[in-house]
Amino acid sequence: MMRKGRQVANDLVVSLFVNPTQFGPNEDFAAYPQKTERDLAMAEAVGVDAVFMPATGEMYPEGFQTYVDQSELPDHLCGLSRPGHFRGVLTVVAKLFNIIRPHIAVFGRKDYQQIAIVRQMVRDLNFDIEIESVPTVREADGLAMSSRNSRLEDGQREAALSLHQALQMAQELVLRGERRSERLIESAGAVIQKYPDASIDYIKICDAQTLNDAPVVDRPTLMALAVKVGEVRLIDHAILEPRD
């Protein structure tokens, strides 16, 4: 994301902030991996102009009470298992937009719903900001890179790989002509259920814009899933593209 920012912007500001308002009371805010020194070294290597690293109390002073939320997009996928999560995301992104006032903002595409929600906010609240995204970066074995991966214990990595394997399975079935979402979800689920450490939160196939359930894959369609591996909640997604 930093490298993308360096390509598209004259002045590049990176925010390093683990945002408490997007974690639920029973979620892993306290355990969320922060690697500030590594991140700062990366920023320096990329040639970032400034790093914005506010204290929590600076972002949310006493009496803080204003939130940005949406009425539709959060009622899907991760929004259902993480009530309030996207309200927290929208609020902190609106704050960062107003503090930094960027012309362009770069997000990682791994959290598909997050980018969809940010784009919708930009449109609805008239932020004059262009949203750029970078594709999910994967380890050599296919695991989508995430800060949370460092919390996987030995032996859990195989279960973590099941997300990508399940998506690949569904993509292959689509290429072979399967278009029924129910069948695709079943097959993907079977891949994950082979791993006793993995517990499925959701597997969904949905319209890539509205995130409404799509019963058939008759156009490029989002397949998104969330799986808990031990204590670690992982997400991944793919766009399923049927042959013509």
Add this chain to the structure above:
Amino acid sequence: MMRKGRQVANDLVVSLFVNPTQFGPNEDFAAYPQKTERDLAMAEAVGVDAVFMPATGEMYPEGFQTYVDQSELPDHLCGLSRPGHFRGVLTVVAKLFNIIRPHIAVFGRKDYQQIAIVRQMVRDLNFDIEIESVPTVREADGLAMSSRNSRLEDGQREAALSLHQALQMAQELVLRGERRSERLIESAGAVIQKYPDASIDYIKICDAQTLNDAPVVDRPTLMALAVKVGEVRLIDHAILEPRD
């Protein structure tokens, strides 16, 4: 407000927009008085640089779903009788701020809660905007100026005047040493109840910052009221200032 803007700004933009999202389903959006030609003539007389007069569908296109809301300040005064009202206000003000990007924004002080809520949003969402306010303008007889006054029928004007009279009564009692909010509210209510056309929505005495109920007036304290006169909902307020 336009004159104040002309004094404080180099470039002055006035927005003329009756915002549907701040009216409830049973409220007077359709009947809200719009006097576009008069407003434009005023803008011209004051030397406004631009008028922003968007169409409703331009502000709220299909699929619109992002809202700004607060968790505390709207749970008081008008927010209680008009659920969703301040969510609509905050949302449209955030949009106007992002579209116009003003350095200074001018609001009328008549709706005390509205300004409190906008100031809180500016702080919480880090808008780099200074909020200026202008005091309530009153007719010669004391009636607070409002677009809605034009909807008062003959004979209802006296009832409408009861809001200001009730506030004056309370101010006088405070100067005479009464500090108990309950007594002040009773006396103010009695003034209004003399008019059969007037029906009290609320009379409150509350902390001028938090809007929490204040049982005694031992510092400058807000007295706010909302009264329905026939079909027309009117509001007014005063700051009660006890003698030392």
